Amino acid sequence: MRNMGNEAKVKRILEIGNWAPPVCSWSMSLVGLRKELDARGWDCRVMNLNENRRVRSTQYIDVQNGWDYVRKVLRTVREGYAVHTRVNGESADLYVLALVAMLAARFWRRPALLTYGGGHRQTYFPAPRLSLRHLAFSLLFRLPHRIYCNSEPVKRALLGTGVSLERVLPVPHTSPYYVEFSPLPLPDEVEEFFAGHDGVFFSYVCFRKEFVLEFLVEAVRRFRSHYPRIGFLWVGPWQCEMSRMREFLNARKIEDAVFAMGSVPHAMFLNMLSRSLAYIRTPMTDGVCSSVLESLRLKVPVLAANNGTRPKGTELWEEGNPKSLLRLMNQVVQNREEFVARIPEVTMEDNTKKLADDIEKTCLQSSRASHSRN
Numbered sequence: 001m002r003n004m005g006n007e008a009k010v011k012r013i014l015e016i017g018n019w020a021p022p023v024c025s026w027s028m029s030l031v032g033l034r035k036e037l038d039a040r041g042w043d044c045r046v047m048n049l050n051e052n053r054r055v056r057s058t059q060y061i062d063v064q065n066g067w068d069y070v071r072k073v074l075r076t077v078r079e080g081y082a083v084h085t086r087v088n089g090e091s092a093d094l095y096v097l098a099l100v101a102m103l104a105a106r107f108w109r110r111p112a113l114l115t116y117g118g119g120h121r122q123t124y125f126p127a128p129r130l131s132l133r134h135l136a137f138s139l140l141f142r143l144p145h146r147i148y149c150n151s152e153p154v155k156r157a158l159l160g161t162g163v164s165l166e167r168v169l170p171v172p173h174t175s176p177y178y179v180e181f182s183p184l185p186l187p188d189e190v191e192e193f194f195a196g197h198d199g200v201f202f203s204y205v206c207f208r209k210e211f212v213l214e215f216l217v218e219a220v221r222r223f224r225s226h227y228p229r230i231g232f233l234w235v236g237p238w239q240c241e242m243s244r245m246r247e248f249l250n251a252r253k254i255e256d257a258v259f260a261m262g263s264v265p266h267a268m269f270l271n272m273l274s275r276s277l278a279y280i281r282t283p284m285t286d287g288v289c290s291s292v293l294e295s296l297r298l299k300v301p302v303l304a305a306n307n308g309t310r311p312k313g314t315e316l317w318e319e320g321n322p323k324s325l326l327r328l329m330n331q332v333v334q335n336r337e338e339f340v341a342r343i344p345e346v347t348m349e350d351n352t353k354k355l356a357d358d359i360e361k362t363c364l365q366s367s368r369a370s371h372s373r374n
Contacts, residue, residue: 010363011363014082014084015044015046015085016083018050019031019048021050021263023269033355036355040356040360047076048061049094077110083102084115085098086114088116090285099139105143111367112144114148116148117287120156148168150171152170155170171358174288179270183274184268186272190272197231200233202232202273202278204281205282215320216280216282218322219325223330233259235262235263242262278336280304280329281304282305284307296311
């Protein structure tokens, strides 16, 4: 009976991350992970850092401001919950939030888990040795009992801070449920956009510098001068960014070429992607990008910036070189079947299960170590 009680205490975790809407790779992975942990009998609480974080809900713990975040993290940790949070090398705010959560977990001797959700080359990390950025991330990475990342190149970057090899585990943010959907009609205006064009290129974008929107605009302009019947479908901006996106497109006089939508449900995302000529992926900073793998799995060509870690089957163009992207776009329009034939079969492992397995193992080991010290 005592062992059952101890196990129940161990199986409590605070997951800090993004909860939809809007949908993104972090929210997709968190929804699946929570479902998996719930099925295993875990008490899994979610603290929402997404755009809707101030909206109160029974599905998650809302966050009204920075002090509210600190108060709720400390309260939950004191109640005996392990902590699993997310960080990347693009956001200083996320770094501070992750540092607070990891320090709290360590202070109260709770299992501390961290997911580094970025690629192997981002703005703040990796950084030159002895730089303030390198020292800051070195401090953060020494706090967790386990660090998850999404690829071996990212793992090598993490190990460059001196963190021990056995504490870092690559687990891509993909699982079979990511590509489960049924073909359904799209909203009327989207159906009209597809019907009004001979083909549509698809992109996930938002107002962050890594999405290089001005570069993408230039590619759209040049391409449309030769293929005026080809359209571009952009999805992804947060709802609060949509008026800005419309102004952006109007100011650059490409509003007729580009149909922009905000965040959409994942099933709709896959339906639009599956009907597109190709998926144009602009960021250099991502790791194993889930939408790239989804596209390849659906046999939709991917035209992606070459960041050195793209999966096999991706068609690569060089950063800052619109001609290299335009060449691929032109070839897709002329002979898409050849591009599709080059896409290998993509097998998606059940990485949600793999992650949940390791969370259980790490939390149990940490709990035993804490009890032995006491």
